[in-house]
Amino acid sequence: MADHLLEVRDLSVRFHTAAGAVDAVKNVSWHLDKGETLAILGESGSGKSVSASAIMNLIDIPPGEIVSGSILFEDRDLLAISAEEHRKLNGKRISMIFQDPLSHLNPVYRVGWQIMETMTAHGRSRDEARKRARELVARVGIPDPDAALEKYPHQFSGGQRQRLMIAMALALKPDILIADEPTTALDVTVQAEVLALLKELQAETGMGLLLITHDLGVVAEIADRVVVMNAGEIVEEGTAHEVYHNPQHAYTRKLIAAAPGKGDMRSGGSERPVLLEARNVSKTYGDFTALENASFKLHAGQTIAVVGESGSGKSTLARTILQLEAPTGGEAFWKGRNLFDMPSKELFGLRRQMQMVFQDPTQSLNPRMSVFELISEAWAIHRDLLPKPRWKERVEELLVQVGLRPEHAKRYPHQFSGGQRQRIAIARALALEPELIVCDEAVSALDVSIQAQVIALLGRLRDELGIAFLFIAHDLPVVRDFADDVIVMQRGHIVESGTAEQIFNRPREAYTQALLAAGLDPDPDVQAERRRQRLQAAV
Amino acid sequence: MIQLIRQRTLASFLSLVGLIVLVFFLSRLTGDPTNLFLPIDATQEMKDQFRALHGYDDPILEQFGRYVWDVLHLDFGDSVRRARPAIGVVLEAFTWTLRLALITMTLVTISAIIVGSLAAFRAGGFFDRFASLLSLIGASAPDFWIAIVAIVIFAVTLGWVPTSGTGSVWHWILPVGVLFIRPFGLIVQVVRGSMITALSSAYVKTARAKGVKNTPIIFVHTLRNAMLPVITVMGDQAAALLNGAVIVETIFGFPGVGKLMIDSILQRDFNVVLAAIMVTAIAIFIMNLLIDMAYAALDPRIRY
Structure with a gap:
């Protein structure tokens, strides 16, 4: 008789890639009990998802190879059973939900059909499945369930799609639900709702919940126990409280220290001349208003963070001011000159003073260009800036400045990690000696520890070179210790703006307060206290 | 959907017109069919008669105008070889x-x-x-x-x-x-x-x-x-x-x-x-x- 609901023993998985064999996980052991929430915490490449994939038989062999280990579920070793036996367990006894619900739902089938399929695949009749699908959709909080069943995934919001995924996974009341980064792609307020829903459903069904995440806040909110993974190995495990308050391993301590939003806040920056000013800038697409009457002033060397949830218009604001999108109203001034009615030749000259760094460096760096070509390309366009013989020397200088090495100039983007690639993107932005860098979610795709390093780099560049930043982010703690001023946006409007200290400590608007309250603190005790308060408020 | 059909029909109509113009004149460039149709020893009189019958002796623009007018009335003319509607x-x-x-x-x-x-x-x-x-x-x-x-x-x-x-x-x-x-x-x-x-x-x-x-x-x-x-x-x-x-x-x-x-x-x-x-x-x-x-x-x- 097995002691636990699910037990992974000494699991080692290897992937055979073109670059050689990679040990994804090495001798990993953990267990999950009934009604319990276990979090596997780790950064990208830590192997945190591999054991879950092995449980669900989702590892393709080859290139994958199970080197050793066993996964015990009801006296059976899941690594020893046939594919057909696995299929019978999947969706019925053990279910899984994923990070990005849009791509994980089939775009061409109705959601009702997709939810019913979990049941029909395991022999339930269509009528029974339809009835249950309706119940489930109503249970996970989708309005008008009958109509919802007939809709397609793209007709729902991100949060609703994750609710539908949950409905699909729980259709047959599984004993175990595996949630792989279930809230990572969601806005903070939606994240809080989805986590609360998972907790409720767990209380109803008594299922064991295995949560895979990189986010200490999510662990603090929902996990009973936590397993910390790094480079394919478990470095630490314990209750969420123990691990946060008394971390034993150096890696765990580093991870906790890297969590943003605990340092000193900055203030000021407004005594220097105005660099960029927006007055009532608006942007509409057909009938849709993406941005309405946005106004702000950015001083030289100052950092303004623009925060808001997806669709709030924060990227549109930056793109419209930089004239990457044609504005439909208002004015924008660069050192007193109106950008919106400037001849394109003059605007071209100004472009080099304002540079952008984007979210995903894998996509924003041309994979067929070497680092030298990527950085020096700017000088080929703005020819008067730097004579060609000096390019090599300057590229190497810039690489050192962003924390890379001069010899990296010869390499190509795929030879770098995500954080290093973002450093290359920053070096490219610096090449034109800009006075303003617009960072559009520039650290959102990075692991926490890398995120902290990149933010530190940007802070150093700001202090050394006096560059102003317009820093667009959805994550409030990230901007807390970095920004001078903060602009909060919702549905195309600026809801509130002020110094970082004012926004974080004395938010005036209800939306800002809600946004701050929905953010998850990495400390489980703080989260437990907040949950208690929410419960009281609800009663 | 109806809009798609309307748009496509209009675009296709334009290319169809272009196609007719192109093919009409290109085919005329290949020469006069009279010599191909009549026996090798046909007299000049027979040839002239054949041309007049099929309108090959009219100015080319006039032939084109007549053709377009007929096509608009869904008349594509007769096949010369087969003596049946084309x-x-x-x-x-x-x-x-x-x-x-x-x-x-x-x-x-x-x-x-x-x-x-x-x-x-x-x-x-x-x-x-x-x-x-x-x-x-x-x-x-x-x-x-x-x-x-x-x-x-x-x-x-x-x-x-x-x-x-x-x-x-x-x-x-x-x-x-x-x-x-x-x-x-x-x-x-x-x-x-x-x-x-x-x-x-x-x-x-x-x-x-x-x-x-x-x-x-x-x-x-x-x-x-x-x-x-x-x-x-x-x-x-x-x-x-x-x-x-x-x-x-x-x-x-x-x-x-x-x-x-x-x-x-x-x-x-x-x-x-x-x-x-x-x-x-x-x-x-x-x-x-x-x-x-x-x-x-x-x-x-x-x-x-």
Whole structure:
């Protein structure tokens, strides 16, 4: 008789890639009990998802190879059973939900059909499945369930799609639900709702919940126990409280220290001349208003963070001011000159003073260009800036400045990690000696520890070179210790703006307060206290 | 949807007008059909009479004006060679071509989707390598050569099927078989590539996590998503067949629109050439409209 609901023993998985064999996980052991929430915490490449994939038989062999280990579920070793036996367990006894619900739902089938399929695949009749699908959709909080069943995934919001995924996974009341980064792609307020829903459903069904995440806040909110993974190995495990308050391993301590939003806040920056000013800038697409009457002033060397949830218009604001999108109203001034009615030749000259760094460096760096070509390309366009013989020397200088090495100039983007690639993107932005860098979610795709390093780099560049930043982010703690001023946006409007200290400590608007309250603190005790308060408020 | 049809009709009408102008004048550049039609010893008087009868002695712009006026009244003129309305001759031939194209494309679609999907499911496996080799050969083999070799082997040496003409089911086997090969090869490769991409997508992972069996994963979840690029290529191939598979029809003496067109060009039977071009152009226009509708039917995110 097995002691636990699910037990992974000494699991080692290897992937055979073109670059050689990679040990994804090495001798990993953990267990999950009934009604319990276990979090596997780790950064990208830590192997945190591999054991879950092995449980669900989702590892393709080859290139994958199970080197050793066993996964015990009801006296059976899941690594020893046939594919057909696995299929019978999947969706019925053990279910899984994923990070990005849009791509994980089939775009061409109705959601009702997709939810019913979990049941029909395991022999339930269509009528029974339809009835249950309706119940489930109503249970996970989708309005008008009958109509919802007939809709397609793209007709729902991100949060609703994750609710539908949950409905699909729980259709047959599984004993175990595996949630792989279930809230990572969601806005903070939606994240809080989805986590609360998972907790409720767990209380109803008594299922064991295995949560895979990189986010200490999510662990603090929902996990009973936590397993910390790094480079394919478990470095630490314990209750969420123990691990946060008394971390034993150096890696765990580093991870906790890297969590943003605990340092000193900055203030000021407004005594220097105005660099960029927006007055009532608006942007509409057909009938849709993406941005309405946005106004702000950015001083030289100052950092303004623009925060808001997806669709709030924060990227549109930056793109419209930089004239990457044609504005439909208002004015924008660069050192007193109106950008919106400037001849394109003059605007071209100004472009080099304002540079952008984007979210995903894998996509924003041309994979067929070497680092030298990527950085020096700017000088080929703005020819008067730097004579060609000096390019090599300057590229190497810039690489050192962003924390890379001069010899990296010869390499190509795929030879770098995500954080290093973002450093290359920053070096490219610096090449034109800009006075303003617009960072559009520039650290959102990075692991926490890398995120902290990149933010530190940007802070150093700001202090050394006096560059102003317009820093667009959805994550409030990230901007807390970095920004001078903060602009909060919702549905195309600026809801509130002020110094970082004012926004974080004395938010005036209800939306800002809600946004701050929905953010998850990495400390489980703080989260437990907040949950208690929410419960009281609800009663 | 209605807007799509309206837009497409307008755009097609413009290109049709351009096509008529181009073909009318280009065909006149090939010379006067009189000498081809009349016996070699015909007198000048007979020649003049022939020209006057068919209006070949009028100024070219006047001929063009008259032609356009007639076409607007759905009168495509008579075939000089056959002394029958050109449109009747063309529609008769087009029916043959349409049947040939429909039969071929149906067989191609069904078999290419099955072979391509199975190859993609075990990409790199034995069946995949075999299917890829076969489709590569099919896509690159010249059809006139295959047609001739097929006649030599199956009609002449083995005597299983007739060499050419129409009449029985047996007459269809060689033309359909030869026309099948190239589109089959091409579409297998497109299906395979498109399916490999779709099989590695996130929703397939979800389906596996739900416990869905392999057959519905391939033919329900993945195939519908993988079909969009396949339909585009299928449309291309079907258009080529509708145009009349000139070479294959000629080799097999198949009375389709491709053979009719090449014969009429050689005979300078201008009215037939123009009518044939109009009919195939309209057929291709209708087919493209059907493809656009198929996109919308397959993918709910596409709405016109």
